[in-house]
Amino acid sequence: MSMSGPSLAKAQNSSQLPFEKLLESSPDAIVVTDQDGRIIGANAQLEKLFGFHRSELLDKPVEALIPERFRSAHPGHRKTFHSEPRMRPMGVGVELYGRRKDGSEFPVDIMLSPVETTEGRAVLSVVYDISEKKRAQEALRKSEQQLRSLVESVRDYAILLLDTEGGVSTWNPGAERIIGYKAEEIIGRHFSCFYTAEDIERGKPEEALRVAASKGRFEDESYRVRKDGSRFWANAVITAIQDLNGQLFGFAKVTRDLTERRRAEEALLSELSHVLLSNLEIGTLLSAFSAAIRQVVPHDFATLELHDPETNEFRLQILDAAYGKEVLVKETVVPAEGSATGWVFRAREPLILARLDSTRFQPKTLQHFLAAGLKSACWLPLVSRDRVLGVLAVASHREAAFGEKDAYMLGQIANQVGIAVDNALAFRQIGELRDRLNQEKLYLEEELRSEYGFAGIVGKSPRFQNILKLVETVAPTDSTVLILGETGTGKELIARAIHQLSARQDRTFIKLNCAAIPSGLLESELFGHEKGAFTGAISRRIGRFELANQGTIFLDEIGEITSELQPKLLRVLQEQEFERLGSTSTLRTDTRLIAATNRDLAAMVAEQKFRADLYYRLQVFPIHVPPLRERREDIPLLVRHFAKQIAVKMHKNIDSIPGETMNLLVQYGWPGNIRELQNVIERAVILSSGPQLQVPLSDLTPRGVPESGKNDETLEEAERKHIVSVLTDTDWVLGGPKGAAIRLGMKRSTLQFRMKKLGISRPQ
Numbered sequence: 001m002s003m004s005g006p007s008l009a010k011a012q013n014s015s016q017l018p019f020e021k022l023l024e025s026s027p028d029a030i031v032v033t034d035q036d037g038r039i040i041g042a043n044a045q046l047e048k049l050f051g052f053h054r055s056e057l058l059d060k061p062v063e064a065l066i067p068e069r070f071r072s073a074h075p076g077h078r079k080t081f082h083s084e085p086r087m088r089p090m091g092v093g094v095e096l097y098g099r100r101k102d103g104s105e106f107p108v109d110i111m112l113s114p115v116e117t118t119e120g121r122a123v124l125s126v127v128y129d130i131s132e133k134k135r136a137q138e139a140l141r142k143s144e145q146q147l148r149s150l151v152e153s154v155r156d157y158a159i160l161l162l163d164t165e166g167g168v169s170t171w172n173p174g175a176e177r178i179i180g181y182k183a184e185e186i187i188g189r190h191f192s193c194f195y196t197a198e199d200i201e202r203g204k205p206e207e208a209l210r211v212a213a214s215k216g217r218f219e220d221e222s223y224r225v226r227k228d229g230s231r232f233w234a235n236a237v238i239t240a241i242q243d244l245n246g247q248l249f250g251f252a253k254v255t256r257d258l259t260e261r262r263r264a265e266e267a268l269l270s271e272l273s274h275v276l277l278s279n280l281e282i283g284t285l286l287s288a289f290s291a292a293i294r295q296v297v298p299h300d301f302a303t304l305e306l307h308d309p310e311t312n313e314f315r316l317q318i319l320d321a322a323y324g325k326e327v328l329v330k331e332t333v334v335p336a337e338g339s340a341t342g343w344v345f346r347a348r349e350p351l352i353l354a355r356l357d358s359t360r361f362q363p364k365t366l367q368h369f370l371a372a373g374l375k376s377a378c379w380l381p382l383v384s385r386d387r388v389l390g391v392l393a394v395a396s397h398r399e400a401a402f403g404e405k406d407a408y409m410l411g412q413i414a415n416q417v418g419i420a421v422d423n424a425l426a427f428r429q430i431g432e433l434r435d436r437l438n439q440e441k442l443y444l445e446e447e448l449r450s451e452y453g454f455a456g457i458v459g460k461s462p463r464f465q466n467i468l469k470l471v472e473t474v475a476p477t478d479s480t481v482l483i484l485g486e487t488g489t490g491k492e493l494i495a496r497a498i499h500q501l502s503a504r505q506d507r508t509f510i511k512l513n514c515a516a517i518p519s520g521l522l523e524s525e526l527f528g529h530e531k532g533a534f535t536g537a538i539s540r541r542i543g544r545f546e547l548a549n550q551g552t553i554f555l556d557e558i559g560e561i562t563s564e565l566q567p568k569l570l571r572v573l574q575e576q577e578f579e580r581l582g583s584t585s586t587l588r589t590d591t592r593l594i595a596a597t598n599r600d601l602a603a604m605v606a607e608q609k610f611r612a613d614l615y616y617r618l619q620v621f622p623i624h625v626p627p628l629r630e631r632r633e634d635i636p637l638l639v640r641h642f643a644k645q646i647a648v649k650m651h652k653n654i655d656s657i658p659g660e661t662m663n664l665l666v667q668y669g670w671p672g673n674i675r676e677l678q679n680v681i682e683r684a685v686i687l688s689s690g691p692q693l694q695v696p697l698s699d700l701t702p703r704g705v706p707e708s709g710k711n712d713e714t715l716e717e718a719e720r721k722h723i724v725s726v727l728t729d730t731d732w733v734l735g736g737p738k739g740a741a742i743r744l745g746m747k748r749s750t751l752q753f754r755m756k757k758l759g760i761s762r763p764q
Contacts (some may be wrong), residue, residue, distance in 0.1 A: 029127040032115065033062045037078050040122060049129060051101035062125075067099045078123075085114035085121060098127065107134045158255040161241075164248055166191050166209055178257050180227030191253065194224045196231065212238040213248055224255065233262035293319065296413055297406045299394040301374055304382075305334055305341050306390035306421070310588055312336045314345075314390060316368065332368050339365030341391045344379040348388060350407040351379045354400035369395050378402040380414040384422035392417055457493050458641045459634040463626050467494065474621045475501035480573065482618045483596040485625030488675030491596040492556060494625060498594055499552040507551030510544050515557035515757075516750050523565055524581055533582025543580065545572060548591045558618070559599035559610065570614045593618075628670040628677060635666045638674065642681040643693050650685060657693045665695065671722040679743050720758040723751070732762045 023030050023041070029049040032041035039062055042054040050065055057064065063071040081088075089111055098108045111126040158175035160168055168191055171183040179186075179194060186193075192205035199205070199222065212218040217239050224234040235256045243249055293302050305314040316332040336342035340361050344351050354376050356366050363370070369377060377395035381388050392414045396402065459465070474481055475498045483491040492511065499509045517525050524533075528543030544553055555561075561569060572578050577588045595618050604610035628635065639657060647654040670676055684695040723740070730740045735748045746754075755761070 023124075026126075029129075031057075031062065031065070031125050031127065033123050033125065034119070035082060035121060035123075037062045037075070039064075046127065049100075049127065050098065056101075065098055065127075067097050067105050070097065081112055081123065082121070085123075087111070087113040098129075106131050156256070158253075158257075160191075160253050162191055162209075162238075162251040162253055164250060166205060166251075169250065175255070178226075178232075178255065179224075185227075194255075196223050196225055199223075208236075208238055209251065212240045212251055216240050221258065232257050232259045234258060293392075293394060293410070293413060296409045297378075297394060297402070298396075299401070300397050301369065301372060301377075301395040303368075303393045303395075304390065304417075304421070305393060306382075307336075307345060307388070314339075314341050334365060334368070338362035340377070340379050341365070341393065344381050344391050345388055348381050348383065350381075350411055352402050352404075352407055353377050356395070373397055375399045376401045378407055378410060380407065380410050382414055382418035382421060384418040387422075389418055389421055457490070457497055458637050459631060460637060461631040461633045464631050464634060467623060467625060468497075470621075470623050471497050472501060474498065474623075476503065478502075478592050480592070480618055480620045481594045482601075482620070482622045483594065483625060484622055485596075485598060486627045486673055487598050488673035489625045489627055490674050491625055492554065494623060495552075495554040495594040495596065499554075499592075502552070502592070504551050504592060508548055509552050509554065510548040511554040511556065512544050513556045513750070515560040515753060516747070519562045519565075522561065523568065526565075527568070527578045527580055529581035530583045533580070537582065540580075543578075545578060545589050545591055546580075546587060549589045550591070552592045552594060554594045554596070556596045557598070558595040559597040559601055559604060563609070563611070566611045566614050570611065570617060573614075573617045628673045632666050635670075635677070636662055638677055639665055639681060639693075642678050643685060646682050646685045652685060652688070653691050654685060654688060654693050655691045661693065661695045675746075676722075676743075683743075720760060723754065723758065724760060727760070727762075 020041075023032075024043050026043060027045065029046040030041075030043045031039055031046050034040050039057045039060050042052075042057050046052075046057075047054055052064075063074055066074060089109065096108050096110060097105045099105055107130045109128040109130050111128075113124045113126075115122045115124045156174060157172075158178045159170075159172045160175055161170040163169055168186050168189055171181070171186055175186075176182055190205075192200055195205050204222075208218045208220070217237065219235070219237045221233065221235045223231045224236070225231055235258050237254045239252045239254075240248055241250045241252055293299065302319040304317045304319055306317070307314055311333075313336060314334040316334055334341050336345065338361060340351055340353065342365075343361070353360070356369055356375055356377060357363075372395075374395040374397055376399050377393055379391050379393045382390045382392055392410070394402070394410065457468075459468075471494060481495075481498055483494050485491050495511070496509060499505060512525060514522060524537075524541060524543070526543050526545055528541045528546055529537050531537060531540050568578065572589065572591075573593060576590060577586050579586055601610055601615050601618070605612050605615050628638075639662065643654045643657065665677075665680075672679070680695065681693075684693050687696065688694040726740045726743045727734075730738060730743060733739045734741055734751055736742075739748070741748045741751045
């Protein structure tokens with residue numbers, strides 16, 4: 001700062017030089033005056049601000065920088081300052097102006113500070129040009145006035161300002177019309193008076209302010225309370241208001257009365273709820289869904305996508321399509337990963353895509369929409385009992401066809417649809433369980449009448465004990481077991497033993513003799529069929545694999561399965577899935593397979609009568625059950641077991657067996673194996689009048705059945721001779737208590753099938 005005159009001479013000394021340099025380098029305009037108000041110093045910024053050269057100002061009264069209308073009051077301000085000198089602003093609460101050399105005026109703020117010099121106390125004044133600040137304040141004032149006028153003119157919205165604590169500070173006519181309070185009645189009161197008592201108890205008003213303060217905005221729809229105590233459905237938005245420094249100084253609150261819309265929505269949803277919840281058939285529901293959605297949101301395409309937890313995929317069903325329905329196959333599958341459907345399912349939130357060509361999701365997951373020419377879509381989760389069942393999707397041929405309001409309305413429908421789908425699925429599941437239980441009941445009743453039980457396994461021979469050890473080894477696993485052996489050796493009992501020793505013992509054991517079912521019906525027996533799948537299919541049937549889910553299925557005489565059916569059986573073994581006849585829906589089953597045969601499957605593979613891949617899937621753990629003639633030491637045990645068991649059923653007492661009879665029984669070749677032995681003992685018990693078992697010796701006459709190692713006759717030839725022999729003894733009578741079927745231990749239909757297969761016919 002430059003100084004001149006006597007003051008300059010007195011002030012210039014070595015201690016003041018740094019101070020003068022500091023003032024000169026200041027970015028603010030500074031003027032220094034003595035106690036009489038004469039200018040003794042000024043810096044370059046002051047020259048620039050006022051347009052004077054400092055030489056024109058030095059030793060002049062400071063009033064030269066003040067507009068003439070303010071000069072008379074200035075000495076009084078100076079006297080006040082010197083009476084109590086300290087740093088302070090000049091003219092607090094007073095508008096101050098400066099006067100430039102050209103006579104123009106501009107608003108200023110002035111900061112005064114006392115400075116000690118060698119000549120006594122001086123005053124250092126820092127002058128700020130606040131012209132821009134004044135212009136901004138004026139613009140803000142006008143803007144606020146315009147906003148106030150706008151707010152005052154709006155009657156369909158309640159618009160009010162709140163202080164940081166929630167007190168009402170402004171009130172517009174719309175608020176008075178909607179809520180009922182006059183401005184003088186409500187200003188100063190807390191805005192919680194608009195909330196219901198239950199919302200106040202839950203702390204909802206305070207929570208709304210907390211969210212708005214932290215996130216900048218809070219919006220909700222719920223009931224509010226008018227002055228007269230009546231309730232109305234309102235949409236309320238609370239926005240935080242901050243100053244230029246980011247400090248919160250209040251909130252703006254806008255409320256709309258949506259009561260009429262709410263009533264219309266509730267009436268529509270009530271009607272839809274009745275329609276949806278009164279239908280428990282999925283097919284009927286699909287039509288109801290389509291009609292319901294079209295009433296609420298215009299669209300060109302709607303789908304229901306239900307989640308399959310086993311595959312983590314969504315099975316898509318079209319609800320409504322203006323056109324483009326033909327682009328979907330009968331059952332379209334949408335993956336969970338990388339798809340909009342999967343995102344909505346996991347997030348449990350609606351999703352709107354204004355353009356379906358967005359790169360947010362994998363294009364292939366939207367292909368069913370894109371192929372139909374659709375350009376925008378909205379997805380909503382289907383939730384019931386806090387469980388997401390799937391996703392409801394609507395789409396349009398227009399871009400950006402759906403907004404937040406559409407998502408809200410569709411969300412209301414989705415809630416109803418979720419409950420309806422859950423009920424329908426439960427109804428269908430109950431129906432399937434009922435059908436399955438009925439089938440199991442019939443099957444188990446048949447089982448109770450079957451010839452053998454688990455307790456029928458009898459044998460202590462080393463060879464048979466080795467068989468039981470194999471059973472104990474493989475039973476705890478879920479591996480497929482193939483039981484090999486002649487007819488009547490007890491293969492089913494071995495299968496039951498495996499099931500009883502496994503982790504599946506508490507589940508169903510299902511058996512099926514593949515040779516006893518005509519080949520045309522075997523597929524239906526195994527996999528079930530839908531109503532109308534073929535002539536005579538008057539109702540849906542649950543297949544054996546479906547019945548055996550989580551249990552065990554035993555397929556006896558598996559070598560009789562036709563080549564057409566073998567690939568389907570292989571698929572069940574490999575993929576654990578199948579379809580009922582007449583259905584396109586894939587069913588999954590967790591079933592352990594135990595198979596049995598008396599045929600040489602390896603030879604059948606070589607002859608291309610049995611698939612090699614199926615054979616190897618079955619041949620995981622083979623168990624060879626020896627014929628009875630190869631475990632003769634077990635025959636006495638079996639004879640006593642059957643004699644006691646049958647005698648109890650017939651209310652007889654058999655306590656002894658002649659030694660000669662036992663020897664004959666042990667020496668006999670037993671071509672029918674254990675089944676033949678049981679039948680012989682049953683006949684003997686019937687014929688025995690006393691406590692001693694009387695076995696007709698004619699029944700033990702050898703009939704040319706080969707014993708092990710005696711000749712090269714095949715098992716099939718031996719079986720044929722044995723059946724012919726029994727038929728001859730019974731005079732070719734097949735059924736009845738004295739018929740060949742009873743003697744052979746098989747059903748009449750099975751005997752007829754075996755006779756046809758072996759080429760046996762009655763001689764003319």
